[in-house]
Amino acid sequence: MSTPTEHEHHIVGPKIYLLILCALLVLTATTTGAAFINMGVFSPIVALGIACIKAVLVILFFMHIRYSSKVLMLTVAAGFFTFLVLITMTLCDYVSRAWGLW
Amino acid sequence: MDSQAIATGHEESPEAHEHPPYLRHHFVTVEQQAETASFGMWLFLLTEIMFFGGLFMAYLLYRNWYYDAFVASSNTLGIGLGTTNTAVLILSSFTMAMGVYSAETRNRKGLLTSLSLTIMLGLVFLGIKTIEYHDKYTEHHIPGANFSVEDFVHPTDKRDVPLAPDMAQHAQLFFFLYFAMTGMHALHMIIGISILFILLVQAWHGAYTNGHTSTIDNFGLYWHFVDIVWIFLFPLLYLISRHPLK
Numbered sequence: 001m002s003t004p005t006e007h008e009h010h011i012v013g014p015k016i017y018l019l020i021l022c023a024l025l026v027l028t029a030t031t032t033g034a035a036f037i038n039m040g041v042f043s044p045i046v047a048l049g050i051a052c053i054k055a056v057l058v059i060l061f062f063m064h065i066r067y068s069s070k071v072l073m074l075t076v077a078a079g080f081f082t083f084l085v086l087i088t089m090t091l092c093d094y095v096s097r098a099w100g101l102w
Numbered sequence: 103m104d105s106q107a108i109a110t111g112h113e114e115s116p117e118a119h120e121h122p123p124y125l126r127h128h129f130v131t132v133e134q135q136a137e138t139a140s141f142g143m144w145l146f147l148l149t150e151i152m153f154f155g156g157l158f159m160a161y162l163l164y165r166n167w168y169y170d171a172f173v174a175s176s177n178t179l180g181i182g183l184g185t186t187n188t189a190v191l192i193l194s195s196f197t198m199a200m201g202v203y204s205a206e207t208r209n210r211k212g213l214l215t216s217l218s219l220t221i222m223l224g225l226v227f228l229g230i231k232t233i234e235y236h237d238k239y240t241e242h243h244i245p246g247a248n249f250s251v252e253d254f255v256h257p258t259d260k261r262d263v264p265l266a267p268d269m270a271q272h273a274q275l276f277f278f279l280y281f282a283m284t285g286m287h288a289l290h291m292i293i294g295i296s297i298l299f300i301l302l303v304q305a306w307h308g309a310y311t312n313g314h315t316s317t318i319d320n321f322g323l324y325w326h327f328v329d330i331v332w333i334f335l336f337p338l339l340y341l342i343s344r345h346p347l348k
Contacts, residue, residue, distance in 0.1 A: 009133055011206045012199070021196040025189060032185045035341035043345055047337035055330045062199045062326045069137060072144060079148035083155050090159055 010067035020061045027054050124314035136316050143320040147327045154331050157283050161338060164279065168272035169346075170265055174254050175276035176343035177262070178243060180234065184340040187230045188332065194223035195329040202322045205305075205315040213311055213318070217302045220325070224295045231288055238277065245274040245281070283335055290328045297321060 031050040039046060060066040065076055122132065129135035165172040197219040204212030242250035254270035257263070265273075301321060304310065310318045 009136060009206075012203065014200060014203060017196055017199045017203065020199075021192065024192045024195075028185065028188050028192065031337055031341060032181065035181070035337075035344045038345040040345070040347065044337075044342040047341045048334075051334050051337050054333045058195065058326050058330055058333070062195055062329075063323055068140070072137070072141060075141065075144050075148070079144075079151060082148075083151050086152070086155065087159055087162070091162070094163055 010064070012061065012064060012067065016061055020057050023057055024054055027057075122313055124312075132313070136319065139316045139320055140323070143323050147323060150327060154283075154286070157279065157286065158334065158338070161279050161283065164272075164275050168269065168275060170263070171254070171269050171272035172276045173343040173346040174257070174262065174265055174270075175243075175273040175280075176339060178241065178253065179280075179340050180237070181340050181344075183230055183234055184336055187227055188336045190223050190227045190230070191329050191332050194220050194227065195326050197223060198322050198325045202315070202318055205310045205318040208311045208313070210305065210308065210311045213305050214302065217298055217305060221295055221298045221302065224291055224298070228288060228291055228295075231284065235281075238281075243273075243277050245278045249274050249277070280339055283339070287328065287331050287335060290331070294321075294325055294328055297324075 027050050031047055034046050034050070035043070059076065065073055125132055125135060129138065197216050201213055201216030201220060204210075204216050238244050239248065241253065242248055243253070251265075251267060251270035251273065254265045254273050255267055298321075301310070301318065305318075
């Protein structure tokens with residue numbers, strides 16, 4: 001039997017976890033601070049942008065996707081992509097039903 | 103049940119992989135088994151993303167339809183408590199990650215400490231959430247029988263714009279989604295904490311520090327996923343309505 005398709009298990013150390021923790025806490029403080037600044041239409045964009053960065057940090061490091069096999073990376077990416085497709089399609093429907101009233 | 107059966111009979115070479123008792127017979131190596139388990143866990147988490155996604159979609163749509171009501175309702179939430187809870191949850195994700203690390207390095211004491219801290223931080227989060235829910239109750243902001251439009255039609259804070267009674271009624275929709283989303287998130291936390299207690303007892307008896315880390319690994323994925331849901335709930339519910347347009 002040939003070697004099975006597998007991936008060398010990578011142990012992520014406390015140093016990286018601590019670094020990510022600090023980054024996440026700083027980003028939390030940033031997003032809360034940014035909420036008190038009037039940025040008009042950009043307020044939700046900045047808030048969601050920071051949330052996306054935080055989520056990506058959690059997925060890549062806390063959830064080890066950065067060190068995982070390609071099949072896992074693809075699975076995760078495909079899942080989020082499908083989610084965005086579903087949101088976009090639903091919004092297309094709603095926006096086009098009340099055209100100009102948004 | 104032979105689910106723990108040791109694979110025998112096909113040790114094809116001298117350097118054949120070792121067969122620890124936790125390696126199920128249908129897997130060739132521990133790594134293959136771990137990867138398969140993680141793959142399955144991720145598929146479950148993707149269904150969870152779709153599940154929460156429906157709630158996020160509803161929030162997105164109704165916030166656009168009843169913008170004024172959603173802005174007014176969102177600004178009744180305590181930004182301080184929300185930020186504290188975000189920090190607590192992120193900290194619990196860190197302790198959980200340290201739990202995975204302790205399991206991988208076969209450090210029983212580290213694992214027990216990490217799991218206990220994660221439980222504690224999870225309970226702190228739920229405690230703060232309870233305070234927030236109680237505030238909603240005393241403010242009559244719980245949709246349904248308890249709800250009163252008074253705060254929105256006649257706001258006491260001078261900076262708040264009074265809403266027309268029909269728009270104020272739509273504040274119920276915000277609070278319905280608020281309770282649905284944070285409640286569903288809290289339910290995931292309660293399930294997570296319950297599982298953590300079981301893992302803690304098992305780890306106390308020496309499990310997960312013998313090389314078999316899959317269970318801890320995959321529970322970690324679940325816990326971090328719950329953290330990610332909150333990372334998006336926090337700005338959407340608490341933050342983005344501080345400065346309403348026009």
